[in-house]
Amino acid sequence: MRERVLIGTGLALFLALFTYPVWWAAASGTRAAAPQLQLPQHASACVAPASFMRASHMQLLSSWRNDAVRRGVHKFRSPDGRVYDVSLSGTCLGQCHSKAEFCDRCHAYSGVSTPSCWQCHNDPQLAARSIQ
């Protein structure tokens, strides 16, 4: 029973050190730097609300893929009623986003490997550079 104090102190010290990154960050108010994404300048809204896109853009792109390839549907009506061409290279990259400064940066930041989309779908910026 005499070791109780020793063990208790040791455990408390261990927990304090182990959780140091969490409580230190909480106490000092510092946060990890967010990814520096380049947002489109002339477009104010995405094809769906940003929160939905952040969490579920892969499901949306997958349903676009099935629409365009398997059902022959080439138009998408957004929840607020605007109509877009179903096209990753044409609409997402062609009109708003830069692959390198939007898609890739966030994927690198969150440690998500580059999806195989780009093995076939073109980055219009790269294509334009290769023609010049």
Next chain:
Amino acid sequence: MKLTRKEFLLTAAATLAGIAGTKTLSTVKAAADDSTGASTPRWAMAIDFQKCRWDQGCNQCVQSCNEAHNIPDVPQKSHEVKWIWKEQYKSVFPQQSQWIDPALTSHPLMLLCNHCGTPPCTRVCPTGATWKRDDGIVMMDWHRCIGCRYCMAACPYDSRSFDFADPRPDIVNINPAFPTRTKGVVEKCNFCEERLGKGQRPACVEGCREHALIFGDLNDPASQIRSVLRSRYAMQRNQELGTGPAVFYLL
């Protein structure tokens, strides 16, 4: 309210008869719509090889297609990727080459996917990566293709090519509007379904300066292709196989 046994049975019978009646009516109506074929087109192409100037070095249809669809120019012949290509008359119509005007038989012919009525390639695909659409186009879904090449073995027309390597380094100018393919998938002519969806004609048809390619809807009796098939003798490749090609060669 209280139902007697008799009333219950009568109500149930009447309801079932009603449901069966509506179902039958809708099926009959759908069948009637199908027989007119007014809603879905059946895309087809006729190649007028009296107008085709391939013998004089014109290659415009192939070039238009290659540029529109990012077809790689693979140096190795055995790894060639082709959507449109040419061959001599004798190898295209081996059974119909006797007693024919030598001016015709020495003429190279344009070949492309026949978009068959009963395509053998789609039957063997284990993943559903290739299938026949309602409008007759035999489509490829490169997302699903696993590169097993059963379809290539099944196609009697050699219309399918395999990407043995990443095609991108061999594409001269990448058209960003159309995806390239990746290593390990099978590709072929898609009858320009991406252009048809926008109301445009196929790239090869637009590219042909001699207007030797006639594209249209076989289900529309007033279409140009129907009128040309009515008035001219047309051949289909390997008709005896029963694949029902949608590409016609006008003598």
